[in-house]
Amino acid sequence: MTDTPPDRLALDPRSPFHDAAAIDRGVGVRFNGVERDNVEEYSVGEGWIRVQVGRSRDRRGNPMTIKVKGKVEPYFHDPA
Template sequence: MTDTNSKPALPDQLSGNPRSPHHVAEIFEHTIGITLNGKEHFNVEEYCISEGWVKIPSPKALDRRGQPMLIKLKGTVDAFYK
């Protein structure tokens, strides 16, 4: 018997971009929260807990494919299910 309410363990590194090798679709079926230095961020594109960084999209700058450029912020990262 499997429990339908069980959630997969959050990985050390996770990306919201489906083209990334660190993207895990099963995790995005649930709501995830990310804190950096004790402050919750709602626009995190990718994170790594062990290395202590998150990547958030730049408000204006775009790359050559039209995707927002990502800014890396460093600090204490914590990921959790809401």
């Protein structure tokens, strides 16, 4: 595995952008200079993150999310 986190990563195992190895290693996200711990998915190239909206759920029981645009800086918690 490389020292740079993936360009796009999702926590949902059904997503094609889910990477269990990167998640197990521990990926943190700095969004617009602020440390965020509630990120469900991010994309560095497109400049957005998905975060949960309170405790509301959709009809399938998944958390409701919103997409917020800005500067995304992912990093690994534990260096290799």
